[in-house]
Amino acid sequence: MLKIFKMAVRNTHRYARRSLLIVSLIAVGVIFVQVYMAATNSYKTLIISQITDSMLGHLQMHKKGYLVSVENVPLNMNLTTEQTARAEAILKANPMVESYSTRIKLGGMISNFAETTNIRLAAIDPKKEFKTAPLLPSRVLEGNNNLKADEVLVPELLAKGMKLKTGDTVVLVATNKDGSVNGKQFTVGGIIETAPGPGGRDGYILLADAMELLRMDPPEISEIAVHLKDFGKLDTAFNALAKAFMQEKTKDGKPVFEIHTWEKLSPFASIAKMIDMMTLLVKIMLVAIVLIGIMNVMIMSVYERTREIGTIAAIGTQPNTILAMFMAEGLCLGLAGVIAGNIISVVVIYGVRLLHITFSFGMREGFILTPSVNPLDFSIISAIVLAVAVFGSLQPAWKASRLEPVKALKSI
Amino acid sequence: MSIISGKDLKKYYLAGETKVEALKGLNFTLDPGDFAAFVGPSGSGKTTLLSLIGCLDKPTGGVLEVCGTDVGKLDRKAGARFRGEHIGFVFQDFNLIPVLTVYENIEYPLMIVNPLPENERRKRIMALLEEVGMTDQQHKYPDQLSGGQKQRVAVARALVTRPKLVLADEPTANLDHKTAYMILELMKKMRAETGTTFIFSTHDQKIIGEAERIFTLEDGELTGTSRTGDNNNA
Ligand SMILES: Nc1ncnc2c1ncn2[C@@H]1O[C@H](COP(=O)(O)OP(=O)(O)OP(=O)(O)O)[C@@H](O)[C@H]1O
Ligand SMILES: [Mg+2]
Numbered sequence: 001m002l003k004i005f006k007m008a009v010r011n012t013h014r015y016a017r018r019s020l021l022i023v024s025l026i027a028v029g030v031i032f033v034q035v036y037m038a039a040t041n042s043y044k045t046l047i048i049s050q051i052t053d054s055m056l057g058h059l060q061m062h063k064k065g066y067l068v069s070v071e072n073v074p075l076n077m078n079l080t081t082e083q084t085a086r087a088e089a090i091l092k093a094n095p096m097v098e099s100y101s102t103r104i105k106l107g108g109m110i111s112n113f114a115e116t117t118n119i120r121l122a123a124i125d126p127k128k129e130f131k132t133a134p135l136l137p138s139r140v141l142e143g144n145n146n147l148k149a150d151e152v153l154v155p156e157l158l159a160k161g162m163k164l165k166t167g168d169t170v171v172l173v174a175t176n177k178d179g180s181v182n183g184k185q186f187t188v189g190g191i192i193e194t195a196p197g198p199g200g201r202d203g204y205i206l207l208a209d210a211m212e213l214l215r216m217d218p219p220e221i222s223e224i225a226v227h228l229k230d231f232g233k234l235d236t237a238f239n240a241l242a243k244a245f246m247q248e249k250t251k252d253g254k255p256v257f258e259i260h261t262w263e264k265l266s267p268f269a270s271i272a273k274m275i276d277m278m279t280l281l282v283k284i285m286l287v288a289i290v291l292i293g294i295m296n297v298m299i300m301s302v303y304e305r306t307r308e309i310g311t312i313a314a315i316g317t318q319p320n321t322i323l324a325m326f327m328a329e330g331l332c333l334g335l336a337g338v339i340a341g342n343i344i345s346v347v348v349i350y351g352v353r354l355l356h357i358t359f360s361f362g363m364r365e366g367f368i369l370t371p372s373v374n375p376l377d378f379s380i381i382s383a384i385v386l387a388v389a390v391f392g393s394l395q396p397a398w399k400a401s402r403l404e405p406v407k408a409l410k411s412i
Numbered sequence: 413m414s415i416i417s418g419k420d421l422k423k424y425y426l427a428g429e430t431k432v433e434a435l436k437g438l439n440f441t442l443d444p445g446d447f448a449a450f451v452g453p454s455g456s457g458k459t460t461l462l463s464l465i466g467c468l469d470k471p472t473g474g475v476l477e478v479c480g481t482d483v484g485k486l487d488r489k490a491g492a493r494f495r496g497e498h499i500g501f502v503f504q505d506f507n508l509i510p511v512l513t514v515y516e517n518i519e520y521p522l523m524i525v526n527p528l529p530e531n532e533r534r535k536r537i538m539a540l541l542e543e544v545g546m547t548d549q550q551h552k553y554p555d556q557l558s559g560g561q562k563q564r565v566a567v568a569r570a571l572v573t574r575p576k577l578v579l580a581d582e583p584t585a586n587l588d589h590k591t592a593y594m595i596l597e598l599m600k601k602m603r604a605e606t607g608t609t610f611i612f613s614t615h616d617q618k619i620i621g622e623a624e625r626i627f628t629l630e631d632g633e634l635t636g637t638s639r640t641g642d643n644n645n646a
Contacts, residue, residue, distance in 0.1 A: 003523050007509075007512070010512075013511075307505075308509060311507040312524075316493065316496020316573075317492065317524055405469075406463050406469045409503070
């Protein structure tokens with residue numbers, strides 16, 4: 001077996017220029033895919049963490065049916081105190097949950113006595129909220145991010161339009177679920193930066209203030225956002241939690257809760273999907289390059305070495321051994337391409353990091369592209385290329401092993 | 413007792429629509445240890461006959477037994493195994509494996525075809541290198557050798573598995589007369605030491621005299637056989 005590989009390696013040296021060409025081709029393909037994947041992954045992770053950590057959380061729980069009418073910020077779709085307690089118990093019992101935050105989402109009007117306009121608000125408990133959406137405090141542009149009673153964090157665009165500053169007095173007016181209108185005076189505690197995606201233009205108040213404004217008694221909750229310890233285990237966590245929540249039924253046997261991952265809540269998920277599709281496409285192109293390249297080289301090799309094949313067949317080499325010899329040659333070419341490609345990929349990926357390439361997302365600029373070497377991606381791509389290299393040499397090798405010795409010996 | 417026997421051995425080729433009768437029913441036997449030559453003009457069927465004996469091709473008709481085996485009945489795998497075990501080949505164009513050194517070329521059959529342990533291989537190869545006078549060239553690659561040297565390596569490769577039979581189709585056609593003669597002497601010497609049966613084909617009148625048995629082929633038919641003593645050397 002070792003001998004077969006030794007011969008294979010020497011045979012690749014024999015057609016040095018051709019081998020070098022195919023090895024470079026494979027290497028370039030590998031580099032392209034590895035760097036592309038590292039870059040898009042870095043971009044994706046960064047954007048996803050921006051979205052989930054700014055406001056969304058990794059997962060969200062609502063009362064069943066809330067999400068379809070989320071645009072109206074319905075107040076008749078809230079979780080009761082007992083239901084909230086059940087949900088909190090489930091979340092506390094799951095070891096994958098890092099933190100959660102209970103929220104009331106509401107729509108209302110904001111007035112500075114000169115102008116009145118619509119506002120959407122998220123009422124929160126800052127301690128829980130800042131753990132669940134850890135980037136939220138950094139979005140407070142002006143003022144204090146330590147939200148206090150009777151304070152409101154006003155969204156950036158709205159503050160600009162109404163010329164609101166920290167310390168200004170405003171009145172928030174909201175309609176409660178019975179239809180009666182109530183107002184309450186607030187101080188602008190800070191201005192909050194706009195973030196892309198749903199909830200990115202919400203103002204923030206305390207839960208207690210929202211309950212007062214909405215005359216809520218007993219207290220209710222419209223949304224629970226969850227932050228996981230390991231975002232990589234999103235699917236596992238989701239499945240476990242979904243199972244637990246689906247067991248909570250109303251009296252007539254319908255589920256109480258609904259649970260969604262960030263992907264169902266943010267339009268960026270479809271962009272992330274598209275990036276994944278592109279990655280798949282790039283991988284398919286790599287497979288095609290390797291397949292066609294290796295097949296071409298191996299077909300040439302078999303053709304040129306027909307007499308040699310005739311000779312080794314004549315002196316008793318078994319067809320399967322001949323097959324193995326040529327497959328080993330294809331594998332060696334693939335392996336050389338993979339090794340060279342991976343080494344250069346690592347260099348390029350770290351090079352890109354040094355370049356400090358920046359991009360903007362939403363209102364924010366200056367995100368730095370920091371691609372990293374993902375051993376799993378590297379192994380998968382390498383395995384694919386090697387498998388395809390072997391597969392590509394299969395047909396030519398098969399042909400070689402089936403040559404008739406007499407005919408092969410006669411060829412020039 | 414014979415090592416090879418052909419009975420009404422026929423081989424036809426189909427060249428398009430026309431049938432070429434390359435061998436038209438040959439009857440012959442060879443004994444172990446024979447040093448025999450097939451002679452005849454171009455196209456008389458020498459290569460065809462050697463391919464059949466060497467189990468590289470199958471007869472169209474008749475029976476051909478080599479080393480007690482009806483070689484017409486062997487399939488591809490069994491044929492390869494049979495060749496590896498019983499037959500050594502020497503080719504007109506030497507056909508050494510270009511990516512292997514002299515030593516490795518001789519080693520190849522013991523490595524890939526009939527595997528032997530390393531120390532045993534080494535002993536056999538070194539002995540053969542000595543016999544063919546190539547010991548000091550053993551690390552060279554085929555393209556660094558002269559034709560005569562290549563053919564000596566080929567003879568060593570053919571003998572390394574200790575076959576019962578060595579087949580050589582025009583082994584000297586690409587060599588000058590003096591070298592050709594030396595190669596035949598070498599083969600004869602090896603025959604004397606190992607008792608291996610050697611069969612070669614040629615249309616070179618000058619070296620025919622080296623053979624002890626001569627089969628004359630003409631147009632696919634055996635037109636004469638003769639036995640000479642080993643006394644007409646130059
Ligand atoms: N594959 C083939 N297809 C068709 N005809 C063939 C084939 N191989 C050989 N022949 C024919 O069979 C006959 C015998 O050919 P063969 O090669 O055995 O002759 P030879 O005695 O070896 O000739 P040479 O001295 O030129 O090598 C010739 O007429 C040749 O044209
Ligand atoms: Mg011939």
